[in-house]
Amino acid sequence: MSESRIKVPAGGQKIVPGQPTPDNPIIPFIEGDGIGVDITPVMIKVIDAAVAKAYGGRRRIHWMEVYAGEKSVGLYGPDQWIPQETFDALKEYSVSIKGPMTTPVGGGIRSLNVALRQELDLYQCLRPVRYFKGVPSPLKDPSKTDMVIFRENTEDIYAGVEWQADSDAAKKVIRFLQDEMGVTKIRFPQNCGIGVKPVSVEGSSRLVRAAIRYAIDNDRKSVTLVHKGNIMKFTEGLFRDVGYQVAKNEFGAQPIDGGPWCSFQNPATGREIVIKDAIADAFLQQILLRPAEYDVIACCNLNGDYISDALAAQVGGIGIAPGANISDKYACFEATHGTAPKYAGLDKVNPGSIILSAEMMLRHLGWREAADLVIKAVEAAIGDKVVTYDFARLMDGATEVGCSAFGDAMIARM
Ligand SMILES: NC(=O)C1=CN([C@@H]2O[C@H](COP(=O)(O)OP(=O)(O)OC[C@H]3O[C@@H](n4cnc5c(N)ncnc54)[C@H](OP(=O)(O)O)[C@@H]3O)[C@@H](O)[C@H]2O)C=CC1
Ligand SMILES: O=C(O)CCC(=O)C(=O)O
Numbered sequence: 047m048s049e050s051r052i053k054v055p056a057g058g059q060k061i062v063p064g065q066p067t068p069d070n071p072i073i074p075f076i077e078g079d080g081i082g083v084d085i086t087p088v089m090i091k092v093i094d095a096a097v098a099k100a101y102g103g104r105r106r107i108h109w110m111e112v113y114a115g116e117k118s119v120g121l122y123g124p125d126q127w128i129p130q131e132t133f134d135a136l137k138e139y140s141v142s143i144k145g146p147m148t149t150p151v152g153g154g155i156r157s158l159n160v161a162l163r164q165e166l167d168l169y170q171c172l173r174p175v176r177y178f179k180g181v182p183s184p185l186k187d188p189s190k191t192d193m194v195i196f197r198e199n200t201e202d203i204y205a206g207v208e209w210q211a212d213s214d215a216a217k218k219v220i221r222f223l224q225d226e227m228g229v230t231k232i233r234f235p236q237n238c239g240i241g242v243k244p245v246s247v248e249g250s251s252r253l254v255r256a257a258i259r260y261a262i263d264n265d266r267k268s269v270t271l272v273h274k275g276n277i278m279k280f281t282e283g284l285f286r287d288v289g290y291q292v293a294k295n296e297f298g299a300q301p302i303d304g305g306p307w308c309s310f311q312n313p314a315t316g317r318e319i320v321i322k323d324a325i326a327d328a329f330l331q332q333i334l335l336r337p338a339e340y341d342v343i344a345c346c347n348l349n350g351d352y353i354s355d356a357l358a359a360q361v362g363g364i365g366i367a368p369g370a371n372i373s374d375k376y377a378c379f380e381a382t383h384g385t386a387p388k389y390a391g392l393d394k395v396n397p398g399s400i401i402l403s404a405e406m407m408l409r410h411l412g413w414r415e416a417a418d419l420v421i422k423a424v425e426a427a428i429g430d431k432v433v434t435y436d437f438a439r440l441m442d443g444a445t446e447v448g449c450s451a452f453g454d455a456m457i458a459r460m
């Protein structure tokens with residue numbers, strides 16, 4: 047067995063799911079590829095400052111670096127993209143945060159992000175999309191965009207069950223489909239890549255259940271099931287049907303005007319929560335034209351990927367789009383964006399997405415005061431027009447600063 051590269055920080059304590067967060071939690075972090083080297087240290091500095099200010103030294107995060115992606119291969123050797131001890135640490139310490147990781151297009155390794163989500167069964171990809179005053183946006187009134195995406199994170203066509211064109215495996219699957227399943231619709235069977243889209247009742251129900259619970263806990267007005275069930279009837283259509291069943295069977299939702307939309311009263315607030323659905327293409331134009339009609343969004347994996355970046359753009363772009371991957375036991379926070387390789391190491395990009403992901407992590411830990419300080423600092427820096435290049439290029443009179451200087455500008459405003 048190879049030597050451990052992970053150094054457990056002295057003086058820290060493990061977070062145990064279901065128990066109160068200790069004042070000195072150990073939090074594993076993956077720096078990430080590309081711009082990970084820029085944004086991750088800034089995130090740590092900003093979060094440490096917020097925690098110190100909020101709790102005056104009574105609480106402190108003990109950061110523990112764990113490795114994945116290119117840095118891991120450099121340290122552990124060839125093909126060690128996610129060493130076993132990284133998986134083990136993410137489970138053992140239960141709450142973590144990660145920078146982005148590269149996935150090559152076409153050939154090469156499969157997504158490490160997807161591998162991690164599947165291994166930890168992080169089935170909820172939770173991505174809140176809200177507007178910060180002063181952020182440049184392509185919309186006339188971006189404040190009307192206030193949505194929370196619940197994207198199924200472990201299955202769908204995104205999960206990587208596919209075979210390369212001309213491979214023996216692809217030919218075998220095509221022969222099976224033609225000879226044993228009576229499939230006649232594969233247009234060019236001779237040299238055809240094949241992908242499989244698994245969407246299960248269990249996977250869909252638990253995701254929609256989490257979205258509805260979130261709507262109850264956060265007094266939201268609707269949950270929209272976004273799908274392409276008119277075309278992919280037994281996968282996307284299943285997701286929609288299962289979503290309505292969960293609303294009716296588990297939350298007592300009643301049909302509105304004969305259905306399929308339905309609603310129930312929030313047991314905590316008495317306010318009505320409407321469960322509705324939208325076909326993905328129509329949804330993508332409506333979020334631009336009528337964003338106020340949408341609130342909590344539940345969808346399959348690939349749709350959620352597209353919707354995340356599209357909605358992020360409406361409120362200023364993926365420089366400020368946070369997220370969390372959550373299971374019933376573990377949580378791993380990460381930005382919506384990727385490694386933006388052309389900016390790697392330039393100290394240029396917006397660290398806002400990973401900082402706001404860490405803000406979600408603070409709330410998850412129950413450290414509300416520190417989380418509030420992070421929000422206050424983001425709002426104040428943007429309000430003073432001290433911003434990174436992505437916002438500065440669209441704002442009049444902005445002071446453009448680098449990644450680390452934006453973090454410092456936040457800290458100065460806490
Ligand atoms: N969770 C993860 O780890 C994810 C990983 N990826 C991976 O990342 C790699 C690169 O993907 P790519 O398609 O280029 O998408 P990216 O999200 O990495 O970047 C696309 C563009 O978004 C803008 N952008 C991204 N991050 C920031 C930021 N922090 N601040 C300001 N602007 C930002 C930049 O726009 P501009 O050029 O206009 O300045 C950038 O060129 C791929 O290997 C992909 O698989 C992708 C998504 C998620
Ligand atoms: O894993 C990847 O490379 C891409 C992931 C992604 O785009 C996402 O999760 O939003």
Ligand SMILES: [Mg+2]
Binds near residue numbers: 351352354355382
């Ligand atoms: Mg994406």
